Amino acid sequence: EVQLVQSGAEVKKSGESLKISCKGSGYSFNSFWIGWVRQMPGKGLEWMGIIYPGDSDTRYSPSFQGQVTISADKSTTTAYLQWTSLKASDTAMYYCARQEGGPTSTFDYWGQGTLVTVSS
Amino acid sequence: QSVLTQPPSVSGAPGQRVTISCTGSSSNIGTSHDVHWYQQLPGTAPKYVIYGNNYRPSGVPDRFSGSKSGTSASLAITGLQAEDEADYYCQSYDTSLSASVFGGGTKLTVL
Numbered sequence: 183e184v185q186l187v188q189s190g191a192e193v194k195k196s197g198e199s200l201k202i203s204c205k206g207s208g209y210s211f212n213s214f215w216i217g218w219v220r221q222m223p224g225k226g227l228e229w230m231g232i233i234y235p236g237d238s239d240t241r242y243s244p245s246f247q248g249q250v251t252i253s254a255d256k257s258t259t260t261a262y263l264q265w266t267s268l269k270a271s272d273t274a275m276y277y278c279a280r281q282e283g284g285p286t287s288t289f290d291y292w293g294q295g296t297l298v299t300v301s302s
Numbered sequence: 303q304s305v306l307t308q309p310p311s312v313s314g315a316p317g318q319r320v321t322i323s324c325t326g327s328s329s330n331i332g333t334s335h336d337v338h339w340y341q342q343l344p345g346t347a348p349k350y351v352i353y354g355n356n357y358r359p360s361g362v363p364d365r366f367s368g369s370k371s372g373t374s375a376s377l378a379i380t381g382l383q384a385e386d387e388a389d390y391y392c393q394s395y396d397t398s399l400s401a402s403v404f405g406g407g408t409k410l411t412v413l
Contacts, residue, residue, distance in 0.1 A: 219348075219404075226304065226389075226391060226404060226405070226406045226407040227340070227342075227391050227393075227407065229393075229402040229403060229404060232402075241400070241401070243401040277348070279348075285395055285400075285401060286395040286402070287336070287338075287353075288336075288350050288353035288393070289338075289340070289348070289350060289393075290350060290353075290359070292347040292348060292349070293347065295347055
């Protein structure tokens with residue numbers, strides 16, 4: 183069974199750093215793209231970027247380029263999303279999801295989401 | 303403002319048919335790239351209900367169907383049921399942005 187299990191909720195202050203995780207299991211982790219999607223409170227879905235764990239090929243949305251870093255560790259089948267300096271506007275639910283064929287394809291499996299709350 | 307435009311809300315009575323539109327441009331839906339649709343129930347992660355414009359994944363009722371024409375796409379739900387009440391999002395790829403993009407989402411209310 184394909185599963186994506188995300189790390190727990192985080193409460194941070196503006197200016198702090200953060201790295202959240204998404205552990206994949208039940209499939210060949212190296213062979214499928216993993217993406218990150220932001221959902222701000224009461225708002226819609228936003229595609230942030232994706233990574234191909236097999237060779238670490240990473241693509242970012244222009245809106246998020248330079249704001250976050252996406253990475254993956256093949257040895258632990260875990261993808262990561264990190265910030266070096268959080269802002270209050272980063273408060274959101276963050277989902278990881280498998281985007282099988284890359285940025286043009288559908289997200290077929292989703293994590294449960296990680297709620298990030300940033301206070302100023 | 304989303305690259306793909308959806309109506310904020312639609313509604314219908316049980317048993318009726320509703321459609322949700324997703325309007326894009328020549329750099330996204332108007333290209334050869336597929337449109338995918340997601341259902342998000344309150345407090346849960348999204349789930350895909352249509353992929354590749356008009357394909358239903360296993361387990362999704364055949365009451366759900368998708369279509370694409372020109373720079374627009376649509377999700378149709380027939381035989382509306384209370385359990386269909388959710389937010390729905392379209393997704394495609396934008397060649398100008400070199401990024402996947404979502405529509406702003408549509409809240410479906412079953413009256």
